[in-house]
Amino acid sequence: MKKKRHHIWKNIMIMAVVFLVASGSSIILQKTGVHEHITAIFIFAVFLTSILTDGYIYGIVSALVGTLAVNYAYTYPFYALDFRFQSNMISAVVMMAIAVLTGMLTTQVKTHEAIKVESEKERMRANLLRAVSHDIRTPLTTIYGASTTLLESGENYTKEQRIKILKGIQEDSDWLMRMVENLLSITRIDEGKIKIIKTPTVLDELIDSVMVKFHKRYPQQEVYLDLPEDIIIIPMDAILIEQVIFNLLENAVLHADGMTELILKVFVLGKQVVFEVSDNGCGIEKERLNGIFNGSYHLFEGRTASSDSKKHNSGIGLSVCQTIVKAHDGAITAENNPVGGAVFRFSLNIEEMKESE
Amino acid sequence: MNNKYKILLVEDEHNISTLIMTMLESSGYQVIQAGTCALAKTLFVSHCPDLVLLDLGLPDMDGMTFLEDVRKDSLTPIIVLSARTNEKDKVLALDAGANDYVTKPFGAAELLARIRSTLRNYSHSAESGKLPGGKFMVQDLEILYDARQVFVKGKEIKLTQTEYNIVALLSEHCGKMMTYSAIIKDVWGYPDEGSVKKLQVNMANIRKKFGVKPGEATYITNELGVGYRMNSD
Numbered sequence: 001m002k003k004k005r006h007h008i009w010k011n012i013m014i015m016a017v018v019f020l021v022a023s024g025s026s027i028i029l030q031k032t033g034v035h036e037h038i039t040a041i042f043i044f045a046v047f048l049t050s051i052l053t054d055g056y057i058y059g060i061v062s063a064l065v066g067t068l069a070v071n072y073a074y075t076y077p078f079y080a081l082d083f084r085f086q087s088n089m090i091s092a093v094v095m096m097a098i099a100v101l102t103g104m105l106t107t108q109v110k111t112h113e114a115i116k117v118e119s120e121k122e123r124m125r126a127n128l129l130r131a132v133s134h135d136i137r138t139p140l141t142t143i144y145g146a147s148t149t150l151l152e153s154g155e156n157y158t159k160e161q162r163i164k165i166l167k168g169i170q171e172d173s174d175w176l177m178r179m180v181e182n183l184l185s186i187t188r189i190d191e192g193k194i195k196i197i198k199t200p201t202v203l204d205e206l207i208d209s210v211m212v213k214f215h216k217r218y219p220q221q222e223v224y225l226d227l228p229e230d231i232i233i234i235p236m237d238a239i240l241i242e243q244v245i246f247n248l249l250e251n252a253v254l255h256a257d258g259m260t261e262l263i264l265k266v267f268v269l270g271k272q273v274v275f276e277v278s279d280n281g282c283g284i285e286k287e288r289l290n291g292i293f294n295g296s297y298h299l300f301e302g303r304t305a306s307s308d309s310k311k312h313n314s315g316i317g318l319s320v321c322q323t324i325v326k327a328h329d330g331a332i333t334a335e336n337n338p339v340g341g342a343v344f345r346f347s348l349n350i351e352e353m354k355e356s357e
Numbered sequence: 358m359n360n361k362y363k364i365l366l367v368e369d370e371h372n373i374s375t376l377i378m379t380m381l382e383s384s385g386y387q388v389i390q391a392g393t394c395a396l397a398k399t400l401f402v403s404h405c406p407d408l409v410l411l412d413l414g415l416p417d418m419d420g421m422t423f424l425e426d427v428r429k430d431s432l433t434p435i436i437v438l439s440a441r442t443n444e445k446d447k448v449l450a451l452d453a454g455a456n457d458y459v460t461k462p463f464g465a466a467e468l469l470a471r472i473r474s475t476l477r478n479y480s481h482s483a484e485s486g487k488l489p490g491g492k493f494m495v496q497d498l499e500i501l502y503d504a505r506q507v508f509v510k511g512k513e514i515k516l517t518q519t520e521y522n523i524v525a526l527l528s529e530h531c532g533k534m535m536t537y538s539a540i541i542k543d544v545w546g547y548p549d550e551g552s553v554k555k556l557q558v559n560m561a562n563i564r565k566k567f568g569v570k571p572g573e574a575t576y577i578t579n580e581l582g583v584g585y586r587m588n589s590d
Contacts, residue, residue, distance in 0.1 A: 177462055202557045204564065204571060205579045211572020225571060231561045233554065238581040239444065 011053040015062055018049050023069065039091045042066040046095045050102035054110075059099035067092040124294075128186075131316060136179065139172030174217075178250075182320045185243045189327045196327050198235035203227065203266060203273070206238055210245045221253050226265040234273055234348055240324045241348070244332075247317040248277040248344045256281025256342060272330075272347045280341040284334060292334050293322035321346070361387040362476060365406035367397040367423065368438070369416050377410065380465045386472075394418040401427060408476060409435040411455070413446060421453060428454035434479045436471055438463075444582035451536045451584070458534065474532035474589045493528045495589060498567075498576045500528050509576075514566050519544060520559055527577060532589035534580065560585065 022045035026038045046066050050059030070091060146165045154162060189196060207227060214223065245264070252262050259281030266275050284292065318334075325332040325346045332346035364381055368374040369392045378388045389404055391397035394417050401409070409427070413420035424435060437450045437458040447458050456475050459468055493500040499508040505521055507514045516524065522544045527535060541552045560579070569575050578586045 173462075199582065200554060200557075201581065202561055204561050205557065205581060208564075208571040208574065208579055209581050212574050212578070215572055223572075227571070231558055233557075242581065 007054065011058050014052045015049050015058050018045050018052070019062065019065065019069075021045070022066075026073075039070055042070050043091070043095055043098060046099050047102055050099050051106055055107065056100060056103035059103040060096070063092075063095040063099035066095050128316065128319070132179070132183065135316070136176065139175050142172045143169050143176075178217075179316070181243065182247070182316055185240055185320055186323055189240070189323055196237045196240065198237060198328070200233045201236050201238045201241075203232040203234060206234075206236075206242060207245075207264070207266070209238075210242050210249075213242070214246060214249055217250070218253055221249075221262060223249065224261065224263045226263060226267075228266060228268060232268065232273060232350070234350055236328060236348060237324075241328070244321045244324050244346065245275060245277070247321050248275075248346075251317055251344070252277060252279040252281065252342070256283075258282055259341070268350070269347070271350050273350055274345060274347045276343060276345045278337060278341060278343040280337075280339070283336040283340060284342050289334060289336070293318050293332065361385060362407045363387045363389065363404060364472070365397065365400055365404065365409045366390045367392075367394070367409065367415065367420065368412040369393065369414075370412070373412075377468070380468065381472075384469055392416075394420065394423045397423055398426065401433075406433065408472060408479075409433060410438060410472075411435055412438045413450065421450065424450060424453050424455060432479075434475045436475055444580075447534075447580075447583050448536050448538075451534060452538060456533055477589070478530070478532045493531070495528075495531060495587070496576065500525060509567050516563065516566065517559075520563050520566075523556070523559055524563060527585060527587040531587045534584055534586045536584040540584065 022041050026041055029038055029041070043066070046059065046063045049062040050056075053059065146169045150157075150162060150165055157165070204227070207225065211223065211225070214221075249262065249264065252259060256262075256279040259279045261280045263278045264276070265278070266273060268274075321344075322332050325348075328348055330346055330348045332344070334342065334344050337343050362385075364386050366374055366377055366381070366388055368377065368390070371392075374390050374392070378390060381388045389400055389406065391400050392415075394415050397409075397411075400406075411420050411424060415423075420437070424437070427433065427435065434456040435454070437447070437455045438461055439446055439450070439458050450458060456479070457471055459471050491502055493502065497510045499511075500506070501508075502525065505525075507516055507521065507524055523540060526540060526543050537553045537556055538548060541548045541556055544556075545552060560577070564577070567576060569577075574588070576588060578588055580586070
């Protein structure tokens, strides 16, 4: 309701400003003794108003006002309404036609753009869904196959073999669990398009929580922490940012071949906190660098049919990172370290941004 | 005479409840199972279980109703089973009197550890209360309540009044997840706007003084958006 009124005021303001400028320049022209172009100036004003405002109404109103203004003030007879002169009637009709036609055109363009944005979103969603369904099938096959095998003919296997099969079930359900966490994170943002709820979070506790989860999942992988000494409080949805850091660390473990060092560095830069995950592994191929956060990396990899299902996680993992960071009004980047390895960086605002509404 | 601990499992998912029952029974617990809140209430009254495992999403009523109902006249420990993303539900359940929660999906080891620690904690506080003048010891953390002294690896740690109060409170409820609001109520009395921040800053200082690095969770576990737990082992 408030927003609508806000819009009306904005449109009226635009209309008023355009007309003030038009009237002003007309008066100047009149003073210099040039009358012929005043109608043209007002036609232009009507055109501008129609483009800049929403819908037809403002354009039509400005056409009416323009007609009257031109007729009254700027054409013979001056300062009197007179529709007897044909030329005055013609300019009135022209202005009306321009107002209606421009209004129609701009409305069309605007709806077209809205549809385009919507279909782009729809396409992303479909892509994600396709990627996810494809990825989920692999571990499900293992789990289903392994459990049926054990149930139907478990006694045919040695204890070691059974443990091996069970370990497969465990690993793949673990993978599924993390996939679901990622998907849940996205729905948490998409749900009803409500802005995410940020609560002040202590950096220390955030990193602590992530590292506990990460060590549980990858007990062998050491992470060097480089954190600021001061207590830093950042407004965020902690569960989601935790997911971002976890995904970036995991991405390094799964993809940075030959990595011997994994570093998580956090530092304050002006009013932002920068989180940096860097490794000294194989780096990222140039052609993948561009689309690495939109899941295209993932689709690319799917097509080259790598048999390792765990690697598939990266595409969705990184696009989840981007979705989350963007929802926090932050930025995320990926690049290769000139010394070798990859660097992923994302930043969050320390102070809550004040909304104008 | 049967002296096994009796656990009431309130869970409507058939597969999960079968699994949990198997896990518990093979660890020496006696299990009774209810798939609805209504049945759970009846079984609770007739069986007097030693502990309740409660899933919050039940078909007939919200598990919270059962929790509040039980807490009206009973201190029987309750562990809530909940999903990861619902910090709010966790806090609500803990503040309504749940003793702890386990996040789904969980492994057998985690669930059993939580049950052991809750049962131990419960019988502990029922028999000997807060152990005034006593000594608290977990891993290499030592607290002398009378002298208000805290030692880590035999070295005394200088804590402020508030910091000591927080550590002492957590140790008295060792093993239990304490929500921010529960700690604030105990340490500062009544909560005000910045009290969660105040608590978090104090905790950050405590961790620093204890010399704990992020990710180690040596003495105190922090659960983002929920609270803190002093680890019992």
